[in-house]
Amino acid sequence: MKKLPLIFACACCIFVLSFCKRGSTSWNDDLVAPLAQGNLTLGNLFPDTTIKTNSDSSLSIMLQSPLINYQLDSLLKIPDTTITTAFTFSFAMTPTITAGSPLYFPPTPTIENPYPLSNGIQLKKAIIKSGKINYTLTNQVYRPITYHYILLSATKNNQVLDQIFTIPATDSVTGQVGSLSGSIDISGYTVDFTGINHNKVNTTVEMDSVYVARNASLGWLHQNQGFHAAFTFSSVVPQYAVGYFGSQTVSVHDTSNFTAFNSIKKGILNLNSANVSMNVSNQFGVSMRAAISNVNSINTNNPSNVVLNVQPNMFVSSAVNNGLGNPVGASTNAITLNNTNSNISSFIGNLPNKLSYSLTAQVNPMGNQSGSNDFGYYGTSFSAVLNINVPLFFSASNLILGDTQKLNLSGVTALNNINSGNLILSATNSYPFSINLNAVLLDQHKQVLGSLPISPNTITAPALNTSLQVIAPQKSVLYIPLTPALITNLQKAQYIYYTATFNTTNQPSQIKFYNNYTLQLLLTADVNYTVGGGK
Amino acid sequence: MKRISIFILVALSVLVAKAQFNSDFMFYERYGNSVNLNAEYGINSNAVKNGVFNNFIYGGFIDDNTKNDSQKKLKLNNIAGGSYNLGATVFFSLKPGSSIHFMAGLKQTELANAAFGKDAYNLMFYGNKMYQGQTADVSNLSINHLKYQEIKLGFVWDNGVDTAIKVGASVSYLKGQTFMQATTGDAYIYTAADASQINFNMHSANLMLSDTGKGKSSLGNFNGNGFSIDLFANLPYTSPLGKSKLFVYISNLGAIKWNSQTVHYTADTNYAFRGVVSNNLFQINSQTAQNISKDSLVQHLTKNGKQSFMNNLPMTLLIFHNVRFTKLFGLTLGFRELFYANYKPYFYAEGQFFITPSFTATAHLGYGGYGQLSGGLNLQYQIKKYFIRLGSNAIQGYVLPKQSLGQGLFLSLSKKF
Known part of the structure; x- marks a missing residue:
């Protein structure tokens, strides 16, 4: 008798466990549903075009x-060009040099430099959109020097291009020549190519002067010491140019x-x-x-x-x-x-x-x-x-549209539950052409997995009257049987490549296309589907 | 349709009924101060046969014959429902001879019910293909599913005189575990003849789901809190026929407030699903597949949000009258109503056969509730102070397990102090 509660407890356990599911519940449904629909327009055939309706409703x-x-x-190429200024001291005695003292003045205060242009181009003026003057300055003097460069031909906001450079001294022990290099952005400058007297072409004007740097200590100039300056106009692109273009x-x-x-x-x-x-x-x-x-x-x-x-x-x-x-x-x-x-x-x-x-x-x-x-x-x-x-008055013969689209259905678990059925493409076509459809499923390497078995695979063309106009739209129904093999391929596929081959009717007659022609497409699914079951 | 299928699937997969009517105070009525363990389930419908239910309960594939058997029984309005209980109850007195007897109990309850039309059943079990060019009426679909645990404390006033009234009351704290309530209001689904569109015309459709987060519907989770009370009265009297008793029992008078993570979907729309509408069908790709997913459809059909929600428990009203005609035979005539549960009044008769002092057999015959005509049998055997009861109020489910409507089983063990 003392075992009765135990027996009851066991009975309860059996009672409860008897309701534990020994599998999932499932059943089959017959489902139909639209997947996609729309029109195929001539814009699909001729993208990037405008379809115009003519007075007779033809297109x-x-x-x-x-x-x-x-x-x-x-047309107007401005090549790179380099303008150099160099001076070497030559004297009987070794002169002393003091801070700020002048070392060099050109023979004339202003110098005209030709700017060679090809193809007979004779520039009078240019506004520079982009470009620069690369400079390389060297100093053989044992003291730093100051180089004052003024490009009188170049103005921006009414200011001429005016730059002062301090060139390091040459090392008197190692002989390491002092040098300085860099670039000047001349974007936005207006360059006058007419020279000092504005009566020339392809000519720039500059002023140069050289001093001992203000922070230099007392020193001596030596024979054959000097400096060298090279200014290179580089990558000059004009915003505006005027002159004679040859x-x-x-x-x-x-x-x-x-x-x-x-x-x-x-x-x-x-x-x-x-x-x-x-x-x-x-x-x-x-x-x-x-x-x-x-x-x-x-x-x-x-x-x-x-x-x-x-x-x-x-x-x-x-x-x-x-x-x-x-x-x-x-x-x-x-x-x-x-x-x-x-x-x-x-x-x-x-x-x-x-x-x-x-x-x-x-x-x-x-x-x-x-x-x-x-x-x-x-x-x-x-x-x-x-x-x-x-x-749009033509005959088309085997005109093939083709494209590869990404297609990733691996996450569409509902595909697992499809037992059988069809994808159904219903087409109502009033264009005077037939369309033969083919599609191939591709894996991630675009290797063929298999084709979509479209049957029949032709959207048929409607009949024409004696004026070669469509009498009435033609309906076609194309089936894609959803076999287990196809479902497997659909889940593996990463791309779908399709072709649509167009052939106008009554070939070789040319057919006019009118604005009331359409091709309505409806893609539906008609499947036997297992609900539940945890497939 | 998939969602509707899920509603019904969830509901039907847990359909259980109260064979013993979940009436804890009946243990006191039978055994006085005692400790009682009981387990019971019941399931019934006025249309869906056990062949379908069994596949939901035990798992398996519902074949066409099984579906067709139930389909033949479908009426304009159909109901199904049931419940499942496991519980332990103790009645005790603090001092011998006291007229106040206390009770305490623990219980787990799961119940579900559904009211549905023929079209809802067809859509769920056959799909929408049979409705091509037609409208399926899924209006007034109602599905409820509730699972909760309770701790019960109460008392019985019984002065020990057979002819005196006995009354009892208890109050329960309820821990809500899982809740789902779906109603469709006016709802029609039209499938075009060429399947070019499926029109969802839904007004006042609602779906409430308790916290659906991962693991949030397990036994240990509190997704809601509530209280309920049970009231009991036994009115004995003597009639020329024999000792008579009138029992009135109200149970589950209460509610559960589900927490703020309860998801509320509403649908008040006239939406035509046409798949992906594109002017270049030659560009059907991965995005197209996503756009025709069920999630996308649900987004179009419903609005959703989270909010707390109070729902009434399915309150039970049980009234029965018992006459002990002879020492060997007694008869009970009863009535039961379950509110907020798509239930219809259940009328029943039970004949008790006191075969030996320790062995009683009861034959049960009832009509209504979730089902139609049900028959049952239960046996009680006493061994010293132990009482064991085993029975069914819908035994037809075991006699004709596929073709019959309804099934149920209950088992209890009691020890009288």
Whole structure:
């Protein structure tokens, strides 16, 4: 009987333990849910473009692409130049030197130094945006000396550039020559290149004087002692320059990016027409005759080139100088390229991702007509821009859009609970093209894990009437079966690479695209899903 | 839907009922001054069969047949609920012959209940595919889950005369462990025929969850404090039929205040979930997957904050009348109501068969509560001063463990002083 409480306690334990779960509870649900939806627009096909609706409701893409951008610092190069001043003492007796006593005066109070510029450029004045004067000063005297340097041509806030340097003495025991070096920032200085009497070009004026330093002790000058000063104008970039920029010939061959078709990897776009205005803008204060040649449409994805069969040659007059702080009045010229005067349709239809060109420009082709008042501002350029208007009236054959997107579903634990089902892509398409879809899952090294089994994998094109206009939208339903293998790959994948291949209907007829065309896409999931279970 | 599923899952996974009606003072009524250990559970529903419940209690996969069995029983409004108790109670007098008898007790209680419509059951167990192009009505879904421990002190006034009234009262301090309360108000979920959108039209939906921090729902944690009282009266009288008694019992009259870490979600919205809306579906990537996660959906649907919250305990009112017709047979007719617990009045009859002085068998038949018709049997055996009781008020759950509604079991050991 005494064991009864014990028996009861055991019974209670059994009672409690009998309700302890021996596993988790789970069951299966059939779930449907939207994952994503939206429209595929022509903007997806032609990013960086503007879609314009024409009067007949047809569409055109408009874009602007730079072709030439020739900057002032290429036209007006100010090379580094060094101006030196040196003096060596020569005398019969060894003179004493005292603190503050003069050692050297130039033959004339002011010295003109030529500033050599190439290509016949004759500068009268420049405002320096950036640049410096590097100096190296040496002193062979056994006492420190003071070098007073005044660049009379350079002023800033009405102050001339005036610098005093104290050069250490040469060590009389070791013979270690005293030296001093550094740089002077000349940003913001206005440099007058017209010399002392303002009747020259490419000429600067300076004053130099040398003294025994005020803290020097009494000493002696020795034969052949002296000093050497070198002032180097370095990396000078003008904010503004005026003068005569010469009759130089500029030759440029360059390549620029063309991004409008970046998303298109391959294919043939047979355009009905294209209209391009090549707008040339001259912001330099010089007239120019420009010959643009070898304009090349380069498609590196699907290697092919189409050379524009027009070589524009045009005269562009000088820009108007509106003064500092005001934009220059650019001088412009334009040439129109269309189906009748060029092969521009093929040029654009080549789906270029790069454009190359050669530019040969004669500066001041008629000589110094400005009276040496050519001018240039920093940041201005001689440029050419392509303004492109392409009616969406084309046939496309195997036009492939492709991209790689990051995809990390490893943290989406719900995938573990999917037993079966489909991802369903429903498309309602009124664009007159079909789209063949393919996608490949990639691991972190972008190695292929497997493809998405899309079945069927084509968004079909709607039927057209006799005017080649879409009669009614066409609905397509594409399935991606969620097999265990695919779910495993989805969880392993780090990237997804997709391609969408577009083919217009009624090929080779060219089809017009209208503003009421759309492609509505809906991605849903229809799955059998285990709730609970702690999979 | 996932969240609703979780609510119901939590609720149903702990569904338990009071086979013995959690009436501590009944120990005094039977044994006088005594020490009593008891354990009991019960679970019942007017729609969900034991096949489903068993998988929540014991774990396992709920197959289609099991789900379908319960689905066939679904009505417009359905309820399920139950409780689970473990306790120890002692009744004692400070001096022999005293009419004041004191009581003390310790108890753990867990109870849960739910009221739900057919669509809520379908959404939970079948998913929303069957509702493509239709609206599921999940209005007035109500789920409660409560787990607490209590220390009880009380007394019984009993002057020892069989024909005199006995009254008792106790007061309990309650330590709240876990609390969850969910109501949906007016709530409709529409699934588009092409699955392009799922519309959540919810008004006045609420979810309260006690502190959900890691380890915060364990036995040792105090997530709330409360008090309750129990009142008991036994009114004996003599009738031509035999010795008669009228019992009135009120228990769990009280509340628990859950602490300020209680999370409160509200939903008062008409939200259409369309997945990620993008004008370039060729750029579906990791971010897209995050944007269609359940967390993202909950953010769209609900506002949430933390605040303390007072909730009433499911108060029990138990009234029964007992007549001892003969030395060998007695009959009890009773009524029980559970407030704030999605419960319906439960009416029952019990026949007591005093087979030997030490062996009693009781047959139980009841209707209502969380279930429908229930039958039970309990046996009491006395060995000297020890009494052991084992029984069930819903024994059908053990006879037809999958197809029946309701199950329960209770076990007690008492020693009379």
